[in-house]
Amino acid sequence: MLYQDLLINVTSFFRDTDTHKYLKEKLFPKLLKRKKPGETLRIWVPACATGEEAYSIAMILLEIQGSQGSTIPVQIFATDLSENAISKARIGAYTKQELETVSPKRIQRFFTKADGNFRVNKGVRDMCVFAPHNILRDPPFSRLDFISCCNLFIYLDTAAQKKAVNTFHYALNNDGFLMLGKSENISHSTHLFTNANNTYKIFSRKINSSAPRLPDLAPRFAPQTAADTPVSSAPSYKSQNNSLSSNSLDFAIDTVLLSDFMPSSVVINHQLEIVQFRGTTDVFLTHPKGKATFNILKMARPEIAFELRNAISKVIKTKHRFRKSGIELKINSTVRFISVEIVPLKIEWNEPLLLILFTEQEPAETYTAQGNTGKSNTLAKDRRIKKLEQELASAQADALTLAQEQEAFTEELQSANEEVVSSNEELQTVNEELETSKEEIESANEELTTTNQELQTRNDLLNESYEYSNAIVSTMHEPMLVLGKDLRVKSANKAFYKKFGVTEEQTEGVLLYDLGNKQWNIPALRELLEDIIPKNSQFYNYEVKHTFLNLGEKIMSLNASRVIQKTHREQLILLVIADITEVRHLLIEKELKEKALLHKEISERKTEKLKLEKAVDERTRELKEANEALEDKNKELVNMNHELEAFTYISSHDMQEPLRKIQIFSGIILEKENQQLSDNGKKYFRLMQQSAQRMQQLIHDLLAFSRLSAAERTFEHINLGILIEEVKTEFNETILQTHARIDAPETCVVRIIPFQFRQLLHNLIGNALKFSNPERPPHIKISCRNSKYDKLKIKALSPSKEYCHITIADNGIGFEEEFSTKIFEVFQKLHGKEEYSGTGIGLAIVKKVVDNHDGIITATSKLDKGTTFNIYIPASPKK
Incomplete structure (x- = not known):
């Protein structure tokens, strides 16, 4: 746990904007352009931490390939010491804060939101291979075109930096590039790299033959045996003029033995390429004519090439050392008998290596034109026959092995054929599943069409209900107000605006008591109105006498009741105002006439009284009819309020459900059947989603607007x-x-x-x-x-x-x-x-x-x- 805590995992997406811009516009297009069809662009990001740098490079390359139409495969190797960081990088999930440096356009294209985080899309993840790796100890990658190693050298000393640079030089192709951090340099290794762009710390690899073919790593050998343990020398002694430790003596002896008595040997890889030479090998190896090569079989003398091929094949297969003796090698008139021993090197390296030792087995024989005795001839023939018999037995064993391998290969081929048949069956099953999916899509499409028709029908009903309610309100002759719980005007009909000569801006949202010249600010009226909602009360025919602006002195009869909008959970007050000034004037006129009749004769008074009573009855009947008409209007207003409640309910519930279905089904089709849809089909589904989202936002805003009053x-x-x-x-x-x-x-x-x-x-x-x-x-x-x-x-x-x-x-x-x-x-x-x-x-x-x-x-x-x-x-x- 302490080791993991000590590791530094500081990174971010597109950390250096200018550098990544240079990579996108200059360097990466150049690397892709010089790749031939079938070749792969290989990139290494050592010390990648949690993967942001590797994914940033992958996104840039995908953008370049999309704009240029390039199909060159790209493989990005990303390594780090921390296994925890590598695990997170493989998952590719990041928080919103970790994506602050990524543009919304890139987030939309390269990320998918899941469980509150954003995960890198599979196409980007497939380009990157994450693995734990130590660049100072483990074998490097090879045949690379670009290495991004930013801000690692600042944590390494000079010796470690040199070792890392040697590793990068080995891993890169001859025309490869190395990128370091802004505060880093390779001034100690200028013989390996040249400065390609000093602004962005990009270096190009030099073709340096003096550089070691393999980097100077620390391979992990098998445990040391007793034979490998240094033997202590005799006790040291000192003289007056000389002092020599046992270790120095051992080293000097080993140096002489290695320089003068090193056996002829070479180190090769499994591609049969010679990696290193040891000792004198010109007796066994030659340089063939034509193109230069390090292939061991092409450089070996013809007499030993065949045996060498068989021996190498056996060692690669068995992974055990093998020795072949009695190989006759004729050089000019001299015949040498040699042995070849092949030993697999048990070290950790980027590829397996083999050590081949060449040794002379017997003293050489020299053939001359004359002077050979009959006895020598007979011995040579016997030796030759014995050798041929041995070679025949060896060839028979090789032939038997070849037959066994052929039989095993045939069995493997048969197994592969069966797997192909099985794959064909699986493909057939997948095809059937696709057919089923197609039918499901068609069914979903039909459901969407039906849902759309239902939504259109509901919308038409909603419009009809609104128009009907609006017609009722607009055709009323009596002024009407709808008040909120705070007694502010929420709406009014046309009769109110016409009667009192005001506009909507002067009315809506204004406190009732502040309307006009505050004619409604009457304590008794305030008490009645403020009791309606809490006590669920109502009042009728409350008279107000006032000098109104633009109207003069008028007598108004007020009727009020509570209205509840269930959908919005809002309580309103419906206030209807009737002008009864003329009625009151008629009553006054009646009283005056009655007083005038008192001064007339009784007969005339009786007659006039009868006439007056008849007129009064007529007027009373008219007033009664007016009151009944007013009550009918109040009932119409109540009905209209119920219809408004239904309208609100439809807006908040019935319309949102079909909208959600449209969004869900269209989203499913775009996600799961994207490949089967044409471009127009995808376009229409996206337009459908956008329209549904706008309508849902409109409904949401309308509800928010209406709830503010409630x-x-x-x-x-x-x-x-x-x-x-x-x-x-x-x-x-x-x-x-x-x-x-x-x-x-x-x-x-x-x-x-x-x-x-x-x-x-x-x-x-x-x-x-x-x-x-x-x-x-x-x-x-x-x-x-x-x-x-x-x-x-x-x-x-x-x-x-x-x-x-x-x-x-x-x-x-x-x-x-x-x-x-x-x-x-x-x-x-x-x-x-x-x-x-x-x-x-x-x-x-x-x-x-x-x-x-x-x-x-x-x-x-x-x-x-x-x-x-x-x-x-x-x-x-x-x-």
């Missing part, structure tokens, strides 16, 4: 800076992408409804980021201060209150000043949806939140000069 108004003292930081966290990714700057006060305590004001900040800051000028980074300034009315001098504010003035200003695209009030209307958008997305409800929500705080909001702007929102809310709660 929500409980619980005020709290809150530091505005905390809410601003929470909103900035939500837009963190957008802020990083656009390099936005948000200046806000650290401390500003206000009395607000926290969740509503947080929604206000979210909408205004989100709009400032969305509608920013692409030519400059967004800059948002937020300020907050308390001011009295005499400093603000805004008519809509109360002179007796102190207000908190909050300003939110940006440097975005702005808008024309004529739209400064229109932007707060529902569904109001000043820009096309192709340029900027949205539902047109965001600023309407902002306006309603400010209204819920008994405040006002204004907007000032100029095209391309930014926008400033001024918010004024009471600095203390309303009494």
Whole structure:
């Protein structure tokens, strides 16, 4: 555990932007261009930590191949000492914070979100091979084109750096490149590499024949035996002029023996290439004519080449040493008998190695043209016959071995054939499964079509219900208001606006008692209205006599009852106003006539009385009919409210369910059947998803807008800076992408409804980021201060209150000043949806939140000069 903790795993994606840009635009295209068809681009990333550097290089290469249409295979070897880091790299899962340096475009293309993290796609992972590795001890990779070893040398001493550079020189091709960190260099190994780009620390490999063929590694040999243990020398002694230790003496003796009595030998790999020479080998090996080669069979003399091939084959197969004696080698007129011993080297290396020892077995014989006796002739023939018999027995054994290998190969071929047949059956099964999947897709498509038709039908019903309810309200002759729980006007019909000569902007969101010249601010009426929702009460024919603006003195009859919207869980008050001024004047006229009749004769009075009573009865009947008509209108309003409740229910539930099905089914098709869909089919499914998402957002915003009135108004003292930081966290990714700057006060305590004001900040800051000028980074300034009315001098504010003035200003695209009030209307958008997305409800929500705080909001702007929102809310709660 301590060892793992000591390892340094500091890395990130695209750590050096400029360097990776150079790799993408210059170096990697050059490496891919010089690769021939069938060749592989091989890259090594030592000390890769948790894999970010390797995956960054893989993403860059995929982007290059996509733009150039290259099909050259790429293989990236990524190694590290830490097995824990390698395990994480193989999984390829990273948090959002670890991807801060990756662009959203790359995240969308190369990552898949899973379990709250982002995982590298399989196509990128398949390019990378992760393995534990020590570059100072373990054998390196070979035939590499590029090595990225950034910020490793800063942790190594000079000796270790030299050793690592030697390893990299061996691993790279002649035209390969090495990249180091910005603070690293290879000044101690300039004979191996030359500087290709000093800015980005990229070096090219020199073709250096003096460099060792194999790097100077520390191979792990088999445990030392007793025979390998140095024998201690005799006790050391000292003389007056000379002093020599036993170790120095042993080393000197070993040096003489190795230099003068080294047996003729070579080291080869399994490709039969000679790696090293030892001793004098010119008696056994020669240089063949033609192209230079280190192949042991081509360099061996013809007399020993065949035996050498068989012996090497046996050692590779058995992995045991093998000795072949009695090989006759004739050089000029001299015949030599030699033996060949092949020993597998048991060391850890990047490839297996074999040691071949050549030794002379018997003294050489010299043949002359004359002088040979008959006895010598006979002995030579006997020796020759014996040798031939031995070679015949050896050839028979080789033939038997070859037959056995042929038989084993035939069995393996038969087994492979059976596997091919089995694979064909599996492919047939897969084909059947694909057919089944196709049928399932067709079925899902039919379900989507049916769901779409149902959604269209529901939408038509919704439109019909809305139009029907709207027609009822608009055709009523009596003025009507819908009040919220806080007695602010939520809506009014056309009769109200016509009767009192006001506009929607002057009415909606305004407290009932502040309408007009505050004609409704009557204590008794306030008491009645404030009791309706808590006590579920109602009242009829409450009369108000007042001099109204534009109307003069009028007598109004008020009728009110509670209305509940179940879907929004909102309680409203329906207030109907009837002008009974003429009725009251008729009653007064009746009283005057009655008094006048008192002065007339009794007969005339009786006659007139009868006439008057008849007129009174007629008037009474008319009043009764008027009251009955008013009650009928109240019932119509109740029915209309029920229909509005049904409309809200449909919006929040029935429409969202089909939308979710459309998104789920279209997502399944795009994910699982992507290969079977045409480009147009993929396009239409994506358009379907986008349309469903926009409609779902619209429904969500409508519900949020309507809930603002139903929500409980619980005020709290809150530091505005905390809410601003929470909103900035939500837009963190957008802020990083656009390099936005948000200046806000650290401390500003206000009395607000926290969740509503947080929604206000979210909408205004989100709009400032969305509608920013692409030519400059967004800059948002937020300020907050308390001011009295005499400093603000805004008519809509109360002179007796102190207000908190909050300003939110940006440097975005702005808008024309004529739209400064229109932007707060529902569904109001000043820009096309192709340029900027949205539902047109965001600023309407902002306006309603400010209204819920008994405040006002204004907007000032100029095209391309930014926008400033001024918010004024009471600095203390309303009494």
